[in-house]
Amino acid sequence: MEKTYQPQAIEGKHYQRWEENHWFQPSGEGSPYCIMIPPPNVTGSLHMGHAFQQTIMDALIRYHRMQGDNTLWQTGSDHAGIATQMVVERELAREGKTRHDLGRDAFIDKVWEWKEQSGNTITSQMRRLGDSVDWTRERFTMDDGLSNAVREVFVQLYEEDLIYRGKRLVNWDPKFHTAISDLEVENKEEQGSLWHFRYPLLDGAKTSDGKDYIVVATTRPETMLGDTAVAVNPDDERYTHLIGKEVELPLVGRRLPIVADDYVDSEFGTGCVKITPAHDFNDYEVGKRHGATLVNILDQNAAVLQKAEAYTYEGRPIDDFDGTLPDGYGGLDRFEARKKIIADFDALGLLDSIKDHTLMVPRGDRSGAVIEPWLTDQWYVSAKPLAEPAIKAVENGDIEFVPKQWENTFFSWMRDIQDWCISRQLWWGHQIPAWYDKDGHFYVGRSEQEVREKHNIGDDIELTQDEDVLDTWFSSALWTFSTLGWPEREDLVKTFHPTDVLVTGFDIIFFWVARMMMMTQHFIKNDDGTPQVPFKKVYVTGLIRDENGQKMSKSKGNVIDPIDLIDGISADDLVAKRTSGLMQPKLAQKIEKNTRKAFPEGMEPSGTDALRFTLTSLATQARDINFDVKRLEGYRNFCNKIWNAARYVLMNTEGEDCGQNGGDVQLTLADRWISSRLQRLEADVHRHFENYRFDLMSQALYEFIWNEYCDWYLELSKPVLWDDNASAEIKRGTRRTLVRVLEAILRLAHPIMPFITEEIWQSVKDLAAREGDTIMLQPFPQPDENKIDQQAEADIEWLKGVIVGVRNIRGEMNIAPGKPLPVLFQKGSLEDKRRLEENENFLKTLAKLESITWLNEDDTAPMSATQLVGHLKVLVPMAGLIDVEAEQARLTKSLDKARKDLERVEGKLKNENFVSKAPEQVIAKEREKADGLAATIQELEGQMKQLEELA
């Protein structure tokens, strides 16, 4: 073995071997265990969140595979409608073309080309991560099977009246020319203004203070062109006499009724609200209540129409409406129109005032454009009836969120769920299976053929398919069963569905998790006909942020590519990566500065295992996870530690008898101790898998491997292995323990660190008498109660106490670590004596002792530095070595601490309430503690006295 751990030398070969041998596929035996990967964007690349979640999924999958389950990790990717279309359109823009230049079919071909080209980026990155997904079953939301599932679901829901088409206000993205769902809109506070406009009262009406106009306030002046009412609060005495009167809409000349509606807050602004039902969600509701006409004034680019269009709330055009707009507005962008409106009002003397105002601006999460509420024909899913079973499933525990608190988030959204707008005005996606005839009648079916047959439409009648596609999340919502072959085949669904756990981030609970539940429960049923859940558990991970708690984003330039952590990257390359392809090139300088500050030397290669271990250790219950590269370095060192421990084991066992072929063994205290500790570790690891506490799991592994196995057991094995007089049985026992514990550690750590464990396992499997081609198919270690040895654990604690005591004296007294010391023991019990006799060899080697002498209680000891281990005094004679003052200081420190502790404990014991109310055990424990402390103090005081006499 190499002297240091070099991940790049070992990782690739194992993955290839695993995959080639089809070891990632379900075994077909044992109870089914299945995880569906949240499908990454097919043209995307791996980010820290993927690495994090996939590490957890892989750990679970490897664990269950080793437990003998019929384990499937289903992989695949998502077509990511807007995101992908956007990328390809940007490519085209470089050639000076738009998608319309190509036409729909050619454009879609182009997207598929792009997918072929970039689609394997993420899959090769997943291989680097060690993901043991079943590649032979990889699916894509746009492949034939899944598209078929999408059509089937759409048609069935339509036939059940759960999908409908309607003219409604939607969140319109004027940049991408598509509707988006509420969830895709980000509301952010921005600085704006509140304009106060005067609307003249008609027919001689006057306000209570005698004015012939009322004042309305707006943040969006341009929408006034579509105003069809003015609303006031019915209880607002200033305006009650005006209700039912009319105002004239300036510039347009339309008569607007003044209506009363509770929606209006009299306290805000002037208490008068202009109502623009076709351009504001609240106004839509108000307008509907009062029959105010829907007047649309904008086109798909959010520019002003030449002529306004009016509609009823049923979506029918009102033909006799006069949609004339003032001159000069037609074709004007909404923001240009705003300026002009303000100027025109000002010129007419109708601009009352302008105030600074902070408002929430809705922006498309992909485009960044200000979203326009716009009246369009769209397809909707009736969410309420579908949401009910999903809510029930969580309420009755069929689906459990981990951590549980996320259930509240889920409930709060589900109980107030709105219908889901599923149509998108894009080309890339599942085209809606609805066909229109010339009169605008539509027919829904699985194909044009089906539609014609079902509705008796002859070939002479022309049908055209709906141009729109479905929201990407529509197909993702079917993911757990569509990937298993639904609706064509049921067998896999029967075996692997419901899946066991969904591992995902809280940011897509609404987007995806909830919708998956709704769709799955509707379409997949249990044997008894009840709705089947898509998964039994939802493990919600935190969101990975940078070391300062900032969200990682391209524009902040703080994105970390997991592959760079694995392979390392120079500072220059990292800067180049972070500053290329920026939307706002001016940020480059700042990004470079921050990057060079955070990573002056770039990133060291750490290997996949160290990254995975780090991510695992970060998997706490917290919502935000700040990723600090320092943590990664620590765990890379941990890998090196394992590597070197294995080197040591191999150096001492290869070619030696490790008991693999039987033969008598004699186990030392150390052997029994480490085996005992191992059982506890194994139990802990199982428990932590059950509870999804990966952080505690990695901590338990770290502590055992480093602080018990390496720091103590390996050291304790040396006196045996180096002792020429030791028996064959005892050496065999030590070697066997050395190898077996290492081998068990490897299996325990394998789900988290697949590569290093496989690499080492290949070298130790024979020595540990294990058979098999790969660690990944070995049984996961099971704890054995019978191997827990409390006596051995207590004895080793004693041994450690003595050794640490001597080392402490060395350290504090500045005695060279290598200098052999004579040590005297006094006032020990019979137990101490037994322990000493049994462990003299260990003690001498580990504490570097020259001699050990057992003094009787009444023997006078020479002047010594003292350390107490329980009641036992461990004495290092001071002659020639010791600085009296240093020893005094050392003792004073211990004494102070002991006195303080005693004071506290005695305080408790003196408290009558404590003695009368606390449980027996607790009191006894405190008494014992007090006795021990008192004895310690007495000893230390005696020792101090001796020192004083000497000085």
Add this chain to the structure above:
RNA sequence: AGGACUAUAGCUCAGUUGGUUAGAGCGCUACCUUGACAUGGUAGAGGUCCCCAGUUCGAGUCUGGGUAGUCCUACCA
């Protein structure tokens, strides 16, 4: 505005039903290249567990209030 979450060592974080001497990694100090490992070893330093009150024999842990921060949802034109 409503709701949720967080507050523990210099930094990033654990602390499972209230009962230890409050822990880990990184960082820091001193010493050490000893035959697995300097990506290391040994020994240390470092905490008003945000503040106040309450419940309790006993609170980092439970309750109420406050402060600070983060996020989500809904928004007043």
